[in-house]
């Protein structure tokens with residue numbers, strides 16, 4: 001039979017084109033939709049054959065997908081791990097099959113870093129710090145308590161763990177800041193609305209909502225308005241992502257500050273894939289560029305927002 005010209009186990013095409021197996025978290029948020037589009041469009045542009053699967057936010061579906069890519073002898077596997085833990089076994093299977101793995105968007109907590117070639121994605125601790133820094137500055141002249149409720153991302157996911165840690169790091173110095181309630185909204189609008197409704201019933205005076213993504217913040221806005229309060233005024237809102245709907249809410253004054261988390265990882269992913277398939281060395285960590293938006297910056301950026 002024809003041996004594969006590319007490195008590793010890739011024998012699928014045999015004509016030198018690279019086949020990538022990609023396991024996506026799901027389709028839970030506007031960010032995820034934009035990320036999927038970036039990966040799919042970039043694979044086409046790069047001439048990489050993409051096998052793509054949506055795990056509906058279930059780790060066992062991602063593990064199944066990775067195993068099927070190993071069976072199909074793809075040249076490279078890339079995925080965004082829905083949670084940080086529980087990957088060592090399947091990643092060892094990929095390593096034994098000599099198929100390089102690239103982590104994109106979210107990280108794993110495996111101690112054995114030989115199980116993947118690189119991690120391409122945001123610094124979520126930094127994102128949490130940026131959110132906290134804005135809040136500290138916003139309330140620098142006030143002595144009164146600042147009651148914060150927090151909508152966390154998916155339990156056990158790197159963005160949820162790290163955004164929470166970074167935010168707390170920034171506010172811990174001043175005891176007026178109190179996180180009076182904190183619960184997962186699983187990064188979705190529906191769950192964000194549901195949990196915010198519960199917060200509004202159980203927590204008398206909420207000053208601030210810190211939501212780990214725009215989508216949960218947008219769901220919370222529905223709950224806040226449903227309770228007859230004004231989002232952005234009665235309850236200040238900080239979110240992370242900066243997808244179009246979030247930026248529109250920021251422009252309308254319903255959200256007060258957004259920390260950007262870029263989903264446009266596709267082009268860098270395809271460049272890295274071409275290198276790892278040829279056994280070229282790549283940096284073990286590639287951090288994405290991203291910024292922050294206040295209301296007037298959102299108004300300026302909205303017209304050319306890609307997603």
Ligand code: GZL
Pocket residue numbers: 028029030031032105106121122159187212213214215240241261
């Ligand atoms: C962050 C990404 C998160 C987004 C959410 O890189 O993993 O998952 O912040 C998405 O919108 O659901």
